[in-house]
Amino acid sequence: MKKVIIVGAGLAGSYMAYAMGKKGYEVQVFEKRPDPRKSSYGSGRSINLVVSHRGWTALAYAGIEEEIRKIVVPAYGRQIHDLEGNESYFAYNIDNKAIHSISRGEFNKTLVELAEALPNVTITFDAFCEHVDFNTGTVHMKQGEQLNAYSADLIVGGDGANSSVRNALMKQPRFNYSQDYIDSGYKEVHIPAASDGSPQLNIDALHIWPRREFMLMGLANTDNGFTGTVFAPFGGEYGLDHLKTGADGLRYFEKYFKDAIPLIPDLEEQWENNPTSALVCIRCNPYHWGTNTMLIGDAAHATVPFYGEGMNGSLEDVRVFLELLDEYGDSDMKKVLEIYTEQRVPAGNALVDLSLRNFIEMRDLVADPSFQLRKKIERKVQANHPDKWTPLYTLVKFTNIPYHEAKAEGERHDRIMEEILAMEGVEELWDSEEVEQEVLRLFESVR
Numbered sequence: 001m002k003k004v005i006i007v008g009a010g011l012a013g014s015y016m017a018y019a020m021g022k023k024g025y026e027v028q029v030f031e032k033r034p035d036p037r038k039s040s041y042g043s044g045r046s047i048n049l050v051v052s053h054r055g056w057t058a059l060a061y062a063g064i065e066e067e068i069r070k071i072v073v074p075a076y077g078r079q080i081h082d083l084e085g086n087e088s089y090f091a092y093n094i095d096n097k098a099i100h101s102i103s104r105g106e107f108n109k110t111l112v113e114l115a116e117a118l119p120n121v122t123i124t125f126d127a128f129c130e131h132v133d134f135n136t137g138t139v140h141m142k143q144g145e146q147l148n149a150y151s152a153d154l155i156v157g158g159d160g161a162n163s164s165v166r167n168a169l170m171k172q173p174r175f176n177y178s179q180d181y182i183d184s185g186y187k188e189v190h191i192p193a194a195s196d197g198s199p200q201l202n203i204d205a206l207h208i209w210p211r212r213e214f215m216l217m218g219l220a221n222t223d224n225g226f227t228g229t230v231f232a233p234f235g236g237e238y239g240l241d242h243l244k245t246g247a248d249g250l251r252y253f254e255k256y257f258k259d260a261i262p263l264i265p266d267l268e269e270q271w272e273n274n275p276t277s278a279l280v281c282i283r284c285n286p287y288h289w290g291t292n293t294m295l296i297g298d299a300a301h302a303t304v305p306f307y308g309e310g311m312n313g314s315l316e317d318v319r320v321f322l323e324l325l326d327e328y329g330d331s332d333m334k335k336v337l338e339i340y341t342e343q344r345v346p347a348g349n350a351l352v353d354l355s356l357r358n359f360i361e362m363r364d365l366v367a368d369p370s371f372q373l374r375k376k377i378e379r380k381v382q383a384n385h386p387d388k389w390t391p392l393y394t395l396v397k398f399t400n401i402p403y404h405e406a407k408a409e410g411e412r413h414d415r416i417m418e419e420i421l422a423m424e425g426v427e428e429l430w431d432s433e434e435v436e437q438e439v440l441r442l443f444e445s446v447r
C-alpha cells in the first residue's frame with residue numbers, strides 16, 4: 001500500500017491524514033466544505049466537544065497530545081442545577097481526573113494544519129465525493145463543475161454520518177446498515193464570560209440542568225464562556241417543534257432553567273436564530289470492503305452525544321487501525337481490514353448503546369435520589385477497592401477498555417447495585433461495613 005485517499009477532513013479524517021502521513025504514506029484528503037482556515041467554521045459559534053482518555057491516547061500515539069493540551073479546558077465533575085436553582089457538585093473520579101473541553105473548530109483547524117504541513121499530505125477543499133468504485137479503488141469527486149476520478153490503494157470513508165463512501169457500500173451485497181433518529185433534538189445557546197472576563201459558572205465542571213424528559217448542558221470554552229445545549233423531545237407542549245420563536249425560548253427557560261436566564265443576555269435572539277438539529281444513531285457491518293476500503297468515525301457509527309464519546313471513539317478507530325498496520329504491515333490488507341472490522345464493529349455498536357443509556361442517566365437519573373445513593377456507594381467501594389470496582393463512567397471515559405467490554409461490566413454492576421439498593425434500610429446504612437461487604441460478595445458472585 002502506497003497511496004491513501006481519505007474522504008472527509010473532519011476530526012477523524014484529518015487526524016488519520018496526519019498519522020498516516022507521519023508513517024510515510026502518500027495521503028490525499030478531499031473535503032466538501034471550504035478550508036476551515038479561510039471560512040468561519042461552525043458559523044463563528046463556539047461549539048465544543050469533550051476529549052477523554054481514548055482521544056488523548058490516539059493523540060499521544062500520533063505525537064500531538066501536547067499540542068492539543070494547549071487548547072483545552074478541564075472539567076473535574078458534574079454540577080447539577082435543580083429547578084429551584086440549587087447546585088450540587090459530583091466529582092467524576094475519586095482521584096480528581098478530568099475530561100477536557102475543546103472547541104471543535106479550533107481542534108479541526110489544528111489537525112488540518114498539522115496534516116497539511118507534511119510534504120506527503122494534500123488536502124483539497126470544496127470537493128464532494130459523489131461515488132466510489134471499489135473494484136478499481138477510485139473515488140469520483142465533484143469539484144466545481146468538474147467530476148474528477150482519483151485512485152488509491154486504500155480509500156477511507158471519514159465523511160461523517162451522511163457518508164458517501166458508506167452509501168456506496170450500502171449497494172454491495174451483505175453490507176448491513178441501520179439508521180435511527182431519536183425523538184429528541186438539540187439547540188445550542190452561547191453563555192458568554194462576564195463583562196470582566198471571568199466565567200459566570202464554575203469553570204471546573206460540566207453543568208447539567210436535568211429535567212427528566214429534557215436537559216440543558218453547559219461545557220466551558222477557553223474564553224471563560226460556555227456552550228449551552230438544550231436537548232429535548234421534538235413533540236409535546238415544551239417540545240422543540242413548539243418552541244420556534246425567541247419568546248417561546250424565553251418562556252421555556254422561565255419555566256425550567258430560570259437560573260440560566262441572567263447568564264445569556266441575548267437568549268431570545270439566539271433561540272430564534274440558532275438551528276434546531278436532529279440526532280441520529282448509525283450502525284453498520286462490516287467497517288471495510290475487500291482490500292481497499294474502510295470506514296472510520298461517524299461514517300461507521302454515528303451516535304447521540306450523551307457520553308461525549310463519538311469523536312473519541314472515532315479517533316480510537318484510527319489508532320486501532322494504525323496499530324494493526326504496525327503489527328501486521330500493509331502487505332496483507334485483507335487481513336488487517338478484517339481484524340479492524342472484527343474489533344471495531346462491536347465497539348461501535350456498544351458506543352451507540354452506551355450513548356443512548358447516558359441520555360437517560362444525564363437528563364433523568366442525576367435528579368433521582370436512588371441514582372445519587374448508588375453513586376455514593378459505588379464511590380466508597382471504588383475508593384476502598386480500586387482494584388475491583390471501576391464504575392462504568394470511568395471505564396468509558398478514563399480507560400481504553402473496548403466499549404463493548406465496558407458495557408458488559410456496566411451491566412453486571414447494574415445487577416449488583418439493583419440487589420444492594422433493594423437492601424432494607426440502605427438509605428441509612430449506605431456508608432456501613434455491611435453494605436460494602438455485600439457489594440464485594442456480589443462482585444465475586446454476580447456474572
Ligand SMILES: Cc1cc2nc3c(=O)[nH]c(=O)nc-3n(C[C@H](O)[C@H](O)[C@H](O)COP(=O)(O)OP(=O)(O)OC[C@H]3O[C@@H](n4cnc5c(N)ncnc54)[C@H](O)[C@@H]3O)c2cc1C
Pocket residue numbers: 007008009010011012013030031032033048049050051127128129130158159160161162163164186229296297298299303305307308309310311312313314
Ligand atoms: C451536539 C453534539 C455534541 C457532541 N459532543 C461530543 C463530545 O463532547 N465528545 C465527543 O467525543 N464527540 C462528540 N460529538 C460527536 C462528534 O461530533 C463526532 O463523533 C465526530 O465529529 C465524528 O468525527 P468524524 O470525522 O467521523 O465526522 P465529522 O466530524 O462529521 O467529519 C466528516 C467530514 O466529512 C466531510 N464530508 C461529508 N460528506 C462528504 C463528501 N461526500 N465528500 C467530501 N467530504 C465530505 C464533512 O464536511 C466533514 O468535514 C458530538 C456531536 C454532536 C452532534
